[in-house]
Amino acid sequence: MNRLKRQRLMRKGRKRYSGPIPGDRVHMDVCKIAPRLYQYTAIDDRSRCQVIGLFRSRSAKSTLAFLDQLVEEMPVSIQRIQTDRGQEFFAYAVQDRLRSWSIKFRPIPPRSPHLNAKVERVQRTALDEFWPTVNIMDPELEVRLAEWQHFYNWERPHDSLSGLAPIDRLCDRTTLAPTGEEIAATYDQDRELILPRDYWPSSG
Secondary structure (H helix, E strand, O other): OOOOOOOOOOOOOOOOOOOOOOOOOEEEEEEEEEOOEEEEEEEEOOOOOEEEEEEOOOOHHHHHHHHHHHHHHOOOOOOEEEOOOOHHHHOHHHHHHHHHOOOEEOOOOOOOHHHHHHHHHHHHHHHHHOHHHOOOOOOOHHHHHHHHHHHHHHOOOOHHHOOOOHHHHHHHHHHHOOOHHHHHHHOOHHHOOOOOOOOOOOOO
């Protein structure tokens, strides 16, 4: 017998959460594109500005290289980085690098992938809009990806931003974002311990 379809419940007035200021929380994740080809993605919670990098492995070494790229290309200073429970993020070298930069490491709790939905959505956007238009064997692939990142941040309208591009949302709040020096002045390294992968996070 055919089963009756369950009515889908919709929340009224659903509103996506955004951080208070640019750089307050940056979501980061890794997506496999092809064998030995991984896309690292980071997106600012407030402005939706993103940084993308391509690497041959999902590893601590690749994560460190992407962090260098992220700090260089993200237009604001970063206070927190949020990730899933991937072991490449929990490597001692990765956490130590964040501590040296006064950036708080905030992995999401176990069994809560919805908390990383922003970065997963932007990865899906790349899979739908960018990757079908390129050849993964193209020697200029990283250049094409950088061009698409610029388009995404500067020109592409976003429904979640009322039709604005991320750079427009960023400019709206840039003056409220603290500088790297201000972030370092309030950062307490004694409270930012190296976390094991099986720890249970607290708020903050």
